[in-house]
Structures are given as C-alpha cells and as structure tokens.
Amino acid sequence: MMILCICTVIGVTGCGVSTDSQESSWNEAADPWSYSFGVHVFTEGDGRVLRPVWRVIDVSEHQRNVNWQKVKQSEVDAAILRIGYGHGNEDKYFKNNLAQVRVNRIPHGLYLYSYAYGTDFAREEANFVLQTLRKYSINDKTIPIFYDMEHLDDWGGHTMPTRPIQFEQIAKVFFGALEDAGYTNLGIYTYAHNMATRLDSDWLREHANWIASYSNTLEYDFAGCPDPHAWQYTSTARVPGVTGDVDVSVFDLRFFMSAE
Incomplete structure (x- = not known):
C-alpha cells in the first residue's frame, strides 16, 4: 500500500536535530509538492x-482574516486552527476560522498553545479546550488536537519547568483529561531542538507526532513515536487567501481520515 511510504521515509534514522532557532531555511522557489494518483x-x-501526504497550514489570530474560499481553491488539503492559549484565552479568530473551514468543507484539526507551569494549570488548559469544543459543537472525537509545547520564560510570577519529567507530567494531565472525554486523536507539537532538550523523555517522544524542523530535508527521526507523523518544514510559505507568511506542514493523511 502507498500509505506505508510516508511511514518508512518519515521514520528515517540517523538525522541530526535542528537548532533552537525557528528561522526557516527553506527555499520557497523550489516547489517540493506534486501529485500522484490525485494525492x-x-x-x-x-x-x-x-x-x-497532505499539505496542511496552521493559523491563528496572527494571520487575522483568512479568505478560506481562496484557501480551499489552492492546493492546501487541511488546516490546523489555534483554539487559544493557556486557559480562558480563546484565539480571537477561532470562531470565524472554524465557521469558514466548516462552510468550505476543509478538513481541520486544532491546537492549544500551552502556558502550563504545573499539572494544575495543565488541567485548566484541558478543561478550557473541552469547554470550547462543547461551545462550538465539535463532537467528532477523532478530530486531531495538538498540545503546543514550546519554550517559555517565567511569566506572571510563575516559574516554568526545567526538567523533562515535569513537562511529561504536565502533558499526561492534559492528555488524560481529553482522553477521559473520549478524544482519541491527540498529539504534541514542538520543535526538534526542544524535543532533544527540555522534552527529552520517552513518553514525550512517543506522543510528539508533529515536529517543526525548518529545512528542505527532514531532520528528525520520530524515534519511539508511532505513526502517523507530521513535519512543519517552513514558517514563511505564501498561500492564496492568507496575508503574509504562514506555516506549512507535511501531514500523513491518516490524521484526517475520520475527522470532521
């Protein structure tokens, strides 16, 4: 089956990890995308x-008003929408983005940018996600939902964790709350250097299925992480309907096989 090809290639071992920089080194002039048998x-x-694979963008309020009809007419296959950040902070454009991907029948998933410094805060983040899912009648339990774990400085008088086991405990609480509510298509988004340092635990590697590594070749081996995988390869793409730069990822299409 063709679907095994991405598992084999994305699972290549022996690759280095990216630097901590999130600056893209992708050459946008060399289009890496083509079609085979309509995919x-x-x-x-x-x-x-x-x-x-699918060509997937991720958007938040930073992209402001997206023309989703133009996105639909482009070669984008799906979108990941930021639901919000921390807890109680819904993305200002989430309501509109969700309505428009539904109207235009664009497959989609969600992500929450985490501010968690401990397990209690992670539980509040999970509760916020669940409340927002109910608010917008997102009833598909297989919709892709990602926990965005990036480096944060101490904030609001709170000290951020420094050890992988602390981040692991945070993620386990978040995942546990969503799993208890029946959501099954969960993952962690982060970047390769963070995975090799702050998030360097077996459990986190197992669940980090969406990795940012900005290069024209995949520089992360997904060791210990079962299929499917996703690779965010650039943050400076241009897509019809989106003003300015936007992240683009290569997604194993199985992420969206059952999602609404």
Missing part, C-alpha cells in the same frame, strides 16, 4: 519522497 507527494531536498 500530494512531497520531495525532500535530497530526493527522498514522502507519499501519500
């Missing part, structure tokens, strides 16, 4: 091919 194919800079 996207992504060709890495070294010639390796990922297939079958």
Whole structure:
C-alpha cells in the first residue's frame, strides 16, 4: 500500500536535530509538492519522497482574516486552527476560522498553545479546550488536537519547568483529561531542538507526532513515536487567501481520515 511510504521515509534514522532557532531555511522557489494518483507527494531536498501526504497550514489570530474560499481553491488539503492559549484565552479568530473551514468543507484539526507551569494549570488548559469544543459543537472525537509545547520564560510570577519529567507530567494531565472525554486523536507539537532538550523523555517522544524542523530535508527521526507523523518544514510559505507568511506542514493523511 502507498500509505506505508510516508511511514518508512518519515521514520528515517540517523538525522541530526535542528537548532533552537525557528528561522526557516527553506527555499520557497523550489516547489517540493506534486501529485500522484490525485494525492500530494512531497520531495525532500535530497530526493527522498514522502507519499501519500497532505499539505496542511496552521493559523491563528496572527494571520487575522483568512479568505478560506481562496484557501480551499489552492492546493492546501487541511488546516490546523489555534483554539487559544493557556486557559480562558480563546484565539480571537477561532470562531470565524472554524465557521469558514466548516462552510468550505476543509478538513481541520486544532491546537492549544500551552502556558502550563504545573499539572494544575495543565488541567485548566484541558478543561478550557473541552469547554470550547462543547461551545462550538465539535463532537467528532477523532478530530486531531495538538498540545503546543514550546519554550517559555517565567511569566506572571510563575516559574516554568526545567526538567523533562515535569513537562511529561504536565502533558499526561492534559492528555488524560481529553482522553477521559473520549478524544482519541491527540498529539504534541514542538520543535526538534526542544524535543532533544527540555522534552527529552520517552513518553514525550512517543506522543510528539508533529515536529517543526525548518529545512528542505527532514531532520528528525520520530524515534519511539508511532505513526502517523507530521513535519512543519517552513514558517514563511505564501498561500492564496492568507496575508503574509504562514506555516506549512507535511501531514500523513491518516490524521484526517475520520475527522470532521
């Protein structure tokens, strides 16, 4: 089956990790995307091919008003929408983005940018996500939901964790609350250097299935993480309907096979 190809190629071992910098080194002039049998194919800079995959953007209030009809008419296959950050902070454009991807029948998932400094805060973040899912009648338990774990400085008098076991405990509480509510398609988003340092635990590696590594070749091996995987390869793409730069990722299409 073709679907095994992405598992084999994205699971390549022996790759280095990216630096902590989130600055993209992608050459946008060299389009890596093509089609085969009606499904996207992504060709890495070294010639390796990922297939079958989807071209996926992620958006938040930073992209402001997205013209989702134009996005639908472009070669974008799906979108990941920021539901909010921390707890009680709904993304200012989430309501509109969700309504428009529904109207335009664009497959979609969600992510929450975490501010958690401990397990109690992580539980509040999970409760906020669940409340927002109910608020907008997001009833599909297989919708992709990602916990965005990035480096944060201490904030609001709170001291951020410094050890992987602390981040692991935080993520376990978040995942546990959503799993108890029946949501099954969960993952962690982060970047490769963070995975190799602050999040360096077996459990976190197992659940970190969406990785940012800005290069024209995949520089992360997803060791210990079961399929499916996703790779955010650039933050400076241009997509019809989106003003300015936008993140684009290569997603194993199985993330969206059952999602609404």
